Amino acid sequence: MALDIDDNLPDRETAGQFYQKYELKEVIGEGLSSVVRKCIEKGTGKEFACKIIEFNDDNQELRDASLTEIRILKLVGGHPNIIDVVASFETPTYVFIVMELCHNGELFDYLTTVVRLSEKRTRQIMSSIFNAVNHLHSHRVVHRDLKLENILMDSNMNIKITDFGFAVQLGENATLYDLFGTPGYMSPELLKRVQNADMPGYGLPVDLWACGVIFYTLLSGSPPFWNRRENLMFRMIKDGQYTMTGAAWDDVSETAKDLIRHLLVVDADERYTVAQALQHPFFSIERTQRRDFVAKRTLKAHIILIWSINRLRTLYYRPQPIRGKELLENPYRFKSYRKMVDSIAFLLYGHWIKKDEHQSQNRATLFQTEEKSDLVRHEQILEQSRLLGEQSEALQLKRQNEMHEKT
Secondary structure, eight states: OOOOTTTTOOOTTTTHHHHHHEEEEEEEEEOSSEEEEEEEETTTOOEEEEEEEEOOTTOHHHHHHHHHHHHHHHHHTTOTTBOOEEEEEEOSSEEEEEEEOOTTOBHHHHHHHHSSOOHHHHHHHHHHHHHHHHHHHHTTEEOSOOOGGGEEEOTTOOEEEOOOTTOEEOOTTOOBOSOOSOGGGOOHHHHHHHHOTTSOOBOTHHHHHHHHHHHHHHHHSSOSSOOSSHHHHHHHHHHTOOOOOSGGGTTSOHHHHHHHHHHSOSSTTTSOOHHHHHTSHHHHHHHHHHHHHHHHHHHHHHHHHHHHHHHHHHGGGSOOOOOHHHHHHOGGGSHHHHHHHHHHHHHHHSSOOOOOSSOOOOGGGGGGSOOHHHHHHHHHHHHHHHHHHHHHHHHHHHHHHHHHHHO
16 A cells, blocks of 8 residues: 655645755654655655654754754764765754665564574674774764664665664763663663662663674574563563573574673673674684685685686697688698697508608698508409409300301
């Protein structure tokens, strides 16, 4: 069923600047306070995604948060694994954020289709996620809502982190105290801080906990912490209660499990940083495999080069391709046939046939003569035919004479 793209669209008068450049299409995603639509750039026909946030005079906090999101996106933009902002527009009641369009949708939907991923594919995805998080943390930006639904896949299946609505840039030694995030991905220190005001605040490590949840889910097809009762799920998170047993984990390497254990650590100070995660042997395997692959390709290229040089050096001495018509017209021009002919001629005639001053015969005349044995046999047949012919003529003459005498 076709979507009605004209329902609940921003007013053209208040969003005139946006509509001059872009044309809104169907809804491709929705959030608590925003909607994401596909849009077309009128001048080029290119497709983009547009996040539209609507607010009013009573909700200026949402407007400020939207402007903060735009500022952070521009700050961390340009990374291959972070969504790019193309343009932004602000009106009294709307904020428009035009971003690159990822045609393959959310990583969550992809995982729902394939159920669980291989270690090789998980390694590729988690490497991209960690590199993006490393870029964020280098700017002191904490995402606070990393989850499968906020990770998109472009047309080449490359990872793009999106939805920076909860993101914030921390000052030096600053910490956070408010509750933001998605329940299944929240870290223990965040939950403890919300339940106990005496607990210290939280910071960048909350993103590493979320990465551990994503990592676990990709390999097993199910989240590490889940319960119908949210309070029990929060207790599991605070106590770090999860298991890596069962059929789904039988073929998962200990290296992968070890990295998960270093990410899903209750104590944030003991949890891996993003730099430590990227240096873990789980990713060293990929680098080793890549080096081995490059080494094999280099070796193969060298072998082909040496073979080609050797082929060019010996090409002059190799037998030329033989064509049927050329063989019949002048077989002696081919070196291989010439050797064979000379060898057979020696065995047949007992000497080499050579050109001399008195005759124009050369080795090529072998193809114009017959073997000696055949010549002798031919002469014998001719002699026998001649004798038979003479005998027949004598017999016929004798019969004619006898008939003449009778008459």
